[in-house]
Amino acid sequence: MAEKTVKVALLGAGTVGSQTARLLVEQADELARRAGARIELTGVAVLDPNEVNDPWIDKSLLTTETLDLTTRADIVVELIGGIEPARTFVLSALNHGASVVTANKALLAQHGPELYEAAEKNGVDIYFEAAVGGAIPIVRPLRESMVGDRINRIMGIVNGTTNYILDEMTTKGLAFDTVLKDAQAKGFAEADPTADIGGFDAAAKAAIMAVLAFHRDVRMDDVNIEGIEHVTESDIAAARAMNRIIKLLAVVERSEQGITAGVYPVMLPENHQLAKVSGSFNAVFVEGEASDDLMFYGRGAGGAPTASAVAGDIVTVARHRAAGSTGPLIPLYSNEPIVDASEVESSYMMRLSVADAVGVLARVSDIFAKHNISIRAVQQRPEEDENGNHELWITTHNVADRVIRETAEEVSNAKSIGSVLSIMRVFED
Amino acid sequence: MAEKTVKVALLGAGTVGSQTARLLVEQADELARRAGARIELTGVAVLDPNEVNDPWIDKSLLTTETLDLTTRADIVVELIGGIEPARTFVLSALNHGASVVTANKALLAQHGPELYEAAEKNGVDIYFEAAVGGAIPIVRPLRESMVGDRINRIMGIVNGTTNYILDEMTTKGLAFDTVLKDAQAKGFAEADPTADIGGFDAAAKAAIMAVLAFHRDVRMDDVNIEGIEHVTESDIAAARAMNRIIKLLAVVERSEQGITAGVYPVMLPENHQLAKVSGSFNAVFVEGEASDDLMFYGRGAGGAPTASAVAGDIVTVARHRAAGSTGPLIPLYSNEPIVDASEVESSYMMRLSVADAVGVLARVSDIFAKHNISIRAVQQRPEEDENGNHELWITTHNVADRVIRETAEEVSNAKSIGSVLSIMRVFED
Numbered sequence: 001m002a003e004k005t006v007k008v009a010l011l012g013a014g015t016v017g018s019q020t021a022r023l024l025v026e027q028a029d030e031l032a033r034r035a036g037a038r039i040e041l042t043g044v045a046v047l048d049p050n051e052v053n054d055p056w057i058d059k060s061l062l063t064t065e066t067l068d069l070t071t072r073a074d075i076v077v078e079l080i081g082g083i084e085p086a087r088t089f090v091l092s093a094l095n096h097g098a099s100v101v102t103a104n105k106a107l108l109a110q111h112g113p114e115l116y117e118a119a120e121k122n123g124v125d126i127y128f129e130a131a132v133g134g135a136i137p138i139v140r141p142l143r144e145s146m147v148g149d150r151i152n153r154i155m156g157i158v159n160g161t162t163n164y165i166l167d168e169m170t171t172k173g174l175a176f177d178t179v180l181k182d183a184q185a186k187g188f189a190e191a192d193p194t195a196d197i198g199g200f201d202a203a204a205k206a207a208i209m210a211v212l213a214f215h216r217d218v219r220m221d222d223v224n225i226e227g228i229e230h231v232t233e234s235d236i237a238a239a240r241a242m243n244r245i246i247k248l249l250a251v252v253e254r255s256e257q258g259i260t261a262g263v264y265p266v267m268l269p270e271n272h273q274l275a276k277v278s279g280s281f282n283a284v285f286v287e288g289e290a291s292d293d294l295m296f297y298g299r300g301a302g303g304a305p306t307a308s309a310v311a312g313d314i315v316t317v318a319r320h321r322a323a324g325s326t327g328p329l330i331p332l333y334s335n336e337p338i339v340d341a342s343e344v345e346s347s348y349m350m351r352l353s354v355a356d357a358v359g360v361l362a363r364v365s366d367i368f369a370k371h372n373i374s375i376r377a378v379q380q381r382p383e384e385d386e387n388g389n390h391e392l393w394i395t396t397h398n399v400a401d402r403v404i405r406e407t408a409e410e411v412s413n414a415k416s417i418g419s420v421l422s423i424m425r426v427f428e429d
Numbered sequence: 430m431a432e433k434t435v436k437v438a439l440l441g442a443g444t445v446g447s448q449t450a451r452l453l454v455e456q457a458d459e460l461a462r463r464a465g466a467r468i469e470l471t472g473v474a475v476l477d478p479n480e481v482n483d484p485w486i487d488k489s490l491l492t493t494e495t496l497d498l499t500t501r502a503d504i505v506v507e508l509i510g511g512i513e514p515a516r517t518f519v520l521s522a523l524n525h526g527a528s529v530v531t532a533n534k535a536l537l538a539q540h541g542p543e544l545y546e547a548a549e550k551n552g553v554d555i556y557f558e559a560a561v562g563g564a565i566p567i568v569r570p571l572r573e574s575m576v577g578d579r580i581n582r583i584m585g586i587v588n589g590t591t592n593y594i595l596d597e598m599t600t601k602g603l604a605f606d607t608v609l610k611d612a613q614a615k616g617f618a619e620a621d622p623t624a625d626i627g628g629f630d631a632a633a634k635a636a637i638m639a640v641l642a643f644h645r646d647v648r649m650d651d652v653n654i655e656g657i658e659h660v661t662e663s664d665i666a667a668a669r670a671m672n673r674i675i676k677l678l679a680v681v682e683r684s685e686q687g688i689t690a691g692v693y694p695v696m697l698p699e700n701h702q703l704a705k706v707s708g709s710f711n712a713v714f715v716e717g718e719a720s721d722d723l724m725f726y727g728r729g730a731g732g733a734p735t736a737s738a739v740a741g742d743i744v745t746v747a748r749h750r751a752a753g754s755t756g757p758l759i760p761l762y763s764n765e766p767i768v769d770a771s772e773v774e775s776s777y778m779m780r781l782s783v784a785d786a787v788g789v790l791a792r793v794s795d796i797f798a799k800h801n802i803s804i805r806a807v808q809q810r811p812e813e814d815e816n817g818n819h820e821l822w823i824t825t826h827n828v829a830d831r832v833i834r835e836t837a838e839e840v841s842n843a844k845s846i847g848s849v850l851s852i853m854r855v856f857e858d
Contacts, residue, residue, distance in 0.1 A: 019719065023577055023578070023719060024577075027577075027579065030579075030644075031576075031577065033644070033760050033762045034576050034644070034757075034760060035576075036758060036760075129574055135717070135719070135720035135721060135723060136723060137566070137569075137570035137574035137575070137723070140566075140569060140570065140573060140574050141566035141569065141570065144569060144741060144744075144745050145558055145566035145569050145738065145741045146566070146737065146741055147460075147463050147464075147740075147741050147744040147745065148452055148453075148456075148460060148737060148739070148740025148741040148742070148743060148744045149452070149737040149740060149741065150456065150459075215459075215462070215463070273705075273726065276702075276705060288564070288737055289733075289737075290448065290452060290564070290733040290734060290736055290737035290740070291564035291727065291728065291733075291734050291737035291738070292564060292727065292728045292731070292733070292734050293727060293728070294564060294565060294566070294725075294726065294727035294728075295724075295725075295726040295727065296723075296724075296725055296726075297702065297723065297724040297725075297726065298720065298721065298722060298723035298724065299720065299721045299722070299723075302721070304718075304719040304720075304721070305719060305720050305721050307719055308575065308577060308578040308717055308718075308719035308720035309574065309720070310577070311576075311577025311578060311719070312573060312574045312575055312576050312577040312578065313577070314577060315573075315576045315577045316573050316576065316757065319757050319758075320754070323754055323755070324754070325749070325752060325753070325754025325755070326752070326754070328463075328745065328748050329465065329748075331462050331463060331465075333462045
């Protein structure tokens with residue numbers, strides 16, 4: 001029988017692009033059986049063709065005419081990253097009737113909803129499994145498997161660099177700066193680590209997951225972001241003393257007030273599934289009304305793992321092209337309000353340094369009471385610092401982020417109490 | 430605009446059927462937006478309409494004419510279980526042009542390939558996310574997300590009853606029979622627990638996963654099955670002493686010799702991700718060539734969680750019906766040989782009861798050497814039983830299951846060595 005052919009154009013031939021090309025070429029026969037069509041790599045757009053030396057990429061496929069390439073393929077695979085010119089290329093592909101596979105989280109977090117709409121309008125697919133959690137299938141489960149359920153909360157460890165840093169601080173008792181420098185030397189952290197340690201990379205993934213989970217337009221700007229720059233050795237030690245582990249989480253959730261998306265460090269019980277995710281692994285925890293708790297775990301980055309997700313999307317989209325169909329839409333019909341994460345309640349732990357814990361407790365309690373914060377536990381630590389001060393650890397019942405911060409401010413400003421060392425969310429289950 | 434309607438017939442209104450109907454009815458508006466079509470429950474086939482009292486199931490929908498119902502729906506949801514008459518109903522639905530959603534693992538493990546072929550021939554979908562791992566999206570990731578990758582091994586805890594029993598034995602030091610009776614009393618185990626503790630339920634899931642992972646016809650009969658009936662308190666204690674946890678795993682893997690599917694108890698390192706899956710939770714660990722290790726975790730059973738997976742399939746299939754398309758095929762193009770699990774190599778631990786460990790070790794070593802088994806570690810336990818015997822624990826390097834069993838036989842039959850208490854696979858990573 002005459003076999004159908006689906007033409008694939010690759011934009012970018014970096015680590016992920018190169019590995020994606022390898023999977024397409026090395027497994028061509030198997031993938032053809034799975035897609036019901038031959039998947040042919042017909043062009044690879046790069047900035048400098050001389051820099052591409054992969055044996056599985058035919059030199060004749062290389063081009064620097066990226067925009068032109070987007071107009072003559074069935075599937076355009078965008079692996080350039082960043083907003084522009086990636087956005088122009090993706091829109092050109094969609095408007096020329098090509099389906100798009102992309103791993104570009106920054107682009108989707110800022111312009112996803114327009115791109116999903118452009119794909120629908122043109123009757124083509126846009127798939128992006130690799131944009132969240134690397135090799136971990138999380139986009140497709142949210143987009144399809146759980147589509148009959150109501151998702152209430154997603155919590156994810158979606159940034160390997162920060163997870164590695166917190167892990168090293170926890171297991172080796174090292175300071176943030178020491179671990180960061182070491183991670184940079186080993187290539188686990190970028191020379192400019194802001195996107196990772198500042199929580200921005202995780203925030204982009206939070207925005208993408210929120211759209212899929214809640215069927216609402218949620219963008220990067222809607223995500224409250226707190227990174228790990230201020231997490232100290234003492235925070236880690238305090239968490240350990242309470243049998244807790246500090247993780248940087250991307251959290252999107254739905255409450256009666258509306259939808260919230262945030263990225264922040266959280267103290268988790270050490271037996272929580274997410275507390276056990278170590279090193280550069282990623283994991284996403286989903287709470288559905290009917291499904292109950294689900295967790296997805298795997299490699300969140302790396303050339304081959306990410307390429308595995310990209311190739312899975314290419315085969316799925318190729319199958320749709322061969323069958324003349326498309327996959328599920330991403331309908332954004334919800335207009336639930338977006339609630340600032342500062343208004344969302346959580347338990348918190350506040351660490352204070354005080355000269356006289358006994359005398360101070362009544363005064364601190366007064367300030368907490370004034371802000372209507374119910375205290376769940378107080379611990380005075382036996383250790384004395386060089387000035388004879390002790391640490392006082394206060395764990396609260398649920399209180400809004402804004403309120404605990406206002407309270408911390410008042411405690412700091414009050415005379416003869418001491419200083420607030422840190423405040424951090426505590427998740428109990 | 431005139432809205433399309435997709436007619437859904439439910440076969441069975443037990444726990445899962447009832448919860449599925451609830452999701453369809455309670456979330457009708459949201460699901461319509463997601464599917465691009467109104468999902469209308471048009472019939473519910475049951476044995477006795479008087480036994481159905483769910484407020485969300487309209488009495489007028491109830492029928493006992495199951496076969497007839499399969500001929501007049503767009504989507505038939507089979508939740509009856511067992512081989513017949515479920516197989517007849519599913520085939521009738523497919524042959525009448527309806528898509529099928531089923532949670533029936535036994536049926537798929539024995540007749541899956543014919544049903545997948547019948548669906549393809551009739552141009553309709555067959556979806557079965559709930560058949561493996563309950564609420565956990567594992568079928569769709571294997572069928573779609575990882576379709577661009579090469580899967581080398583899947584190991585799953587896919588039976589909650591046996592996981593609960595092993596967990597109780599491990600954490601409370603109780604005997605198998607004691608825990609089983611308690612589980613039966615609590616409703617966590619069936620009155621006839623054979624399907625669970627004998628490993629048959631897990632084996633059905635292994636067969637289904639093997640088809641998806643390896644694109645080959647694999648049936649229940651191809652799965653080597655060993656249950657947990659013979660796992661003793663002493664096995665559990667021995668595992669604990671070696672920092673290991675015993676789990677019943679469904680394992681499907683690809684080697685140079687071919688494809689193997691098996692169910693058996695395994696000693697896992699206590700820090701392995703699967704060792705941490707406790708109680709009635711399920712988890713599936715997938716090793717892909719490019720993706721590396723992935724894990725999927727969640728509720729493996731229960732009405733609402735399973736219904737979440739069924740409803741997700743219904744929405745996906747409804748969307749395909751509305752768009753006039755179908756989802757991915759399950760192409761079975763591989764003819765790799767199926768290798769009996771008894772020929773697959775693993776590390777093993779053999780526990781012996783011996784009178785004089787020092788004198789005996791040389792003789793045991795001779796027998797092992799004769800079978801070409803390389804010994805990795807030997808431990809003589811200090812504890813003495815009432816006859817003054819000690820336990821001797823021998824951990825081997827890789828050896829085929831058949832060979833270790835022949836060796837155990839020879840050790841048992843040899844004069845004045847002692848008795849073989851147990852042999853069990855040991856997985857190192």
